[in-house]
Amino acid sequence: MSTERLPISVLRRRFVPGRWDVVAIVLVFGALAYLAHAAYGLTRPLSHLAGEHISLSPWALPDYAAQTALRMLVAMGASLLFTFTYATLAAKSRRAAVVLVPLLDILQSVPILGFSFTIVFFLELTPGRVAGAELAAVFLVFTSQAWNMAFSFYHSLRSIPSELDEAARAFHLGPWMRFWRLEVPFAMPALIWNMMMSMSGGWFFVVAAEAISVGHTTVTLPGIGSYIARAIAARNLGAIGWAIGAMTVVILIYDQVIFRPLIASADWFRLEQEAGLTPSRSWALTLMRRSRLLSLGAGAFGGLVRLGFGRAGAARRPRHTGTRERWGEWLWYASVLLAVALLAWVTGRYIFARVPAHQALHVLGLGLLTLLRVVVLIVIASLIWVPIGVYVGIRPRLAAAVQPVAQFLAAFPVNLLFPVVVSGIVYFHLDPNIWLSPLMILGTQWYILFNVIAGASSLPTELKQVGSNLRVRGWLWWRRIALPAVFPFYLTGAITAAGGSWNASIVSEVANWGNQHLVAAGLGEYIADATRAGNFAQTVLGIGVMSLFVVIINRAFWRPLYARAERKYRMS
Numbered sequence: 001m002s003t004e005r006l007p008i009s010v011l012r013r014r015f016v017p018g019r020w021d022v023v024a025i026v027l028v029f030g031a032l033a034y035l036a037h038a039a040y041g042l043t044r045p046l047s048h049l050a051g052e053h054i055s056l057s058p059w060a061l062p063d064y065a066a067q068t069a070l071r072m073l074v075a076m077g078a079s080l081l082f083t084f085t086y087a088t089l090a091a092k093s094r095r096a097a098v099v100l101v102p103l104l105d106i107l108q109s110v111p112i113l114g115f116s117f118t119i120v121f122f123l124e125l126t127p128g129r130v131a132g133a134e135l136a137a138v139f140l141v142f143t144s145q146a147w148n149m150a151f152s153f154y155h156s157l158r159s160i161p162s163e164l165d166e167a168a169r170a171f172h173l174g175p176w177m178r179f180w181r182l183e184v185p186f187a188m189p190a191l192i193w194n195m196m197m198s199m200s201g202g203w204f205f206v207v208a209a210e211a212i213s214v215g216h217t218t219v220t221l222p223g224i225g226s227y228i229a230r231a232i233a234a235r236n237l238g239a240i241g242w243a244i245g246a247m248t249v250v251i252l253i254y255d256q257v258i259f260r261p262l263i264a265s266a267d268w269f270r271l272e273q274e275a276g277l278t279p280s281r282s283w284a285l286t287l288m289r290r291s292r293l294l295s296l297g298a299g300a301f302g303g304l305v306r307l308g309f310g311r312a313g314a315a316r317r318p319r320h321t322g323t324r325e326r327w328g329e330w331l332w333y334a335s336v337l338l339a340v341a342l343l344a345w346v347t348g349r350y351i352f353a354r355v356p357a358h359q360a361l362h363v364l365g366l367g368l369l370t371l372l373r374v375v376v377l378i379v380i381a382s383l384i385w386v387p388i389g390v391y392v393g394i395r396p397r398l399a400a401a402v403q404p405v406a407q408f409l410a411a412f413p414v415n416l417l418f419p420v421v422v423s424g425i426v427y428f429h430l431d432p433n434i435w436l437s438p439l440m441i442l443g444t445q446w447y448i449l450f451n452v453i454a455g456a457s458s459l460p461t462e463l464k465q466v467g468s469n470l471r472v473r474g475w476l477w478w479r480r481i482a483l484p485a486v487f488p489f490y491l492t493g494a495i496t497a498a499g500g501s502w503n504a505s506i507v508s509e510v511a512n513w514g515n516q517h518l519v520a521a522g523l524g525e526y527i528a529d530a531t532r533a534g535n536f537a538q539t540v541l542g543i544g545v546m547s548l549f550v551v552i553i554n555r556a557f558w559r560p561l562y563a564r565a566e567r568k569y570r571m572s
Contacts (some may be wrong), residue, residue: 024291044130054220054230056239061227061246068210068223069250071134072202075141079198082142083149083191088179090150091157101154102551108147108499109550110543111506111527115143119219133219140209144503145198148447148496152194155492156187158566190489192262193454196407197447199254201500203247203411204443208507224250232418235513240416251411255404261285263403347544354537360545363526367545369433370509370522371553374501377441378448378494385449386490390482393456394464402453410446417442422513432511436520439508444500448493455489456482488565495558502546506531 090100122136160183168182202209210225220226224243231239264282352360392399417439425435459481466472467481505524511517519525523546530538 023287045128047128048130054222054226056227056231056234056236058239058242061224061242064223064227065246065250067221068206068225069254071138071209071223072141072199072206075138075145075202076195076199078138078142079146079149080195082146083153084184087150087154088157088183091154102555104147104150104154105499105551105554106547107143108151108496109502109547110143111503111524111546115140123219133221136219137209137221137223141202141206144201144205144209147499148198148201149191149194151496152190152451152492153187155488155562156190157183159488160186189266189458190451190454190492192259192266193450194492195262196259196403197410197450199259200251200407200410200446201443203251204504205507228416232512235419237419240419244412244416247411248408251408252404255407256282257284259403259407261288263400347540351537351541351544355541359538360541363523363541363545366521366523366526367549370502370505370524370546371549373437373440373505373522374498377437377445377501378498381441381445381448381497382490382494385445386452386483386486389449389452390456390478390486393453393486394459396457399453399457406446406449410443410450412443418511418513422511422516422518425518426516432518433520436508436511436518439511440501440504440524441497442504442508444497444504447497447500448490451489451493451496452486455486459485484568488562491558491562491565495554495562498553498558499550502550 086100086104090097090104118139119133119136122139123132125135126132164182164186168178173181206223206225207229208225210221210223211219211229220229224246228240228243231243260282261284264285392402421436421439424430425432463481463485467477472480502524505522506528507524509520509522509525510528511519523542527539527542527546530542
């Protein structure tokens with residue numbers, strides 16, 4: 001049909017941009033302009049950073065906030081790619097899981113300062129340029145985001161209901177189609193909540209990512225993190241207030257532009273749709289749906305996915321494990337054990353050549369002190385946030401209202417509480433070994449809350465109705481319906497909260513406010529001091545002991561609980 005015969009209204013709809021297209025064009029071109037400006041800054045000489053002074057003026061905060069937000073967004077993209085690859089391989093390959101799952105336990109327990117040695121590596125990638133320092137900062141933020149998302153996606157893949165798995169096999173879905181049609185949609189509700197928690201975790205450690213000092217190497221990037229570090233050193237309460245305000249604005253922008261649309265679109269991935277349920281709304285999601293410009297981009301991505309469907313082929317037939325396969329598995333396990341033993345021997349030889357043996361025993365004792373703090377704090381956080389998470393999760397409207405508040409509280413850097421905590425401890429003559437401990441759980445307790453909300457929000461309507469029809473109330477309702485339904489989600493949150501608490505000990509067991517310096521004896525304080533002194537052997541010893549504690553606890557306590565959850569409490 002020629003365009004002359006079409007009505008004017010049709011021509012207008014096809015060729016004249018609407019109001020949503022205008023908004024999309026403004027946002028897209030604004031984002032592209034900022035990215036071009038940021039890319040230009042990457043080519044600056046590294047000496048420019050040394051000469052750049054971090055200003056405490058509130059007028060400098062918009063630029064600092066934009067730079068920090070961009071670093072966190074890039075890190076989130078890298079974390080999502082890591083999640084889809086690493087967690088999928090760990091969930092689908094028994095041989096790979098033998099290495100990848102314990103390695104993930106170790107990685108989530110390594111403090112962000114434990115990765116600070118990579119600064120030298122990234123600086124060498126772009127000699128004399130700012131790009132290397134930016135890559136180092138993005139990588140450090142990535143280490144505070146990726147592990148939680150990978151755990152969530154891994155546990156979702158391990159708990160796919162058997163009827164959905166049978167349906168995928170009946171339709172002969174290939175690996176690529178199964179991933180995008182079954183596994184990602186099923187994991188998406190929990191993954192979205194953990195993405196929000198991971199973004200908040202990035203804020204929690206942003207000071208360590210942007211203002212890093214390792215031995216004689218110091219890197220300070222313009223951003224909210226370095227702004228906070230300078231404000232704390234200068235004891236400037238006004239600047240700290242401005243930093244909190246800037247963080248709030250950025251968190252709200254992220255909530256409106258990224259997470260609110262994701263939560264609204266998560267209704268597409270529910271296993272069932274509750275009658276009368278009002279879907280979540282988001283102006284950004286409406287923009288994406290009604291803008292022709294953004295629809296073209298979504299259509300291009302959908303075309304790539306469908307192209308992958310065509311090339312992925314049919315589902316592979318399961319291979320029967322024979323004698324040769326079993327021998328291959330035993331050989332693989334033996335190789336892994338040999339590699340671990342060799343790595344432990346080389347690391348131990350390096351450490352004990354530079355650190356006396358009695359100091360290693362002292363570090364083990366410090367690890368027990370930190371372990372005691374972690375256990376007590378996880379128990380307290382569980383008793384508080386599991387009931388609240390269930391109450392919020394089964395009420396979608398309340399969850400939508402609580403979400404931005406919880407995001408802000410989870411993102412609140414512990415450093416910003418140093419003025420209150422240090423002044424209170426000094427004024428009332430309190431014991432830092434006790435009263436600095438709550439700072440460890442300040443940012444990580446939200447892993448429990450977010451995962452329990454995700455579990456309660458995915459509670460099937462049929463299960464709620466059965467409980468209502470049978471008049472299951474009170475403690476019986478919690479014991480038979482609520483707690484079994486959220487138990488696998490709670491374990492994901494508790495595992496990551498425990499690992500995050502170990503990680504947070506490096507900024508929680510040492511508190512500075514101007515010239516006042518408070519220390520709580522523990523493994524985090526030992527690692528922080530060794531890193532600042534540039535003593536690599538002591539840093540490796542502290543991180544090794546911390547990883548050993550986390551792996552043993554996860555293998556002996558958390559993993560058996562999760563195996564029971566997979567076997568007894570999965571929705572099948």
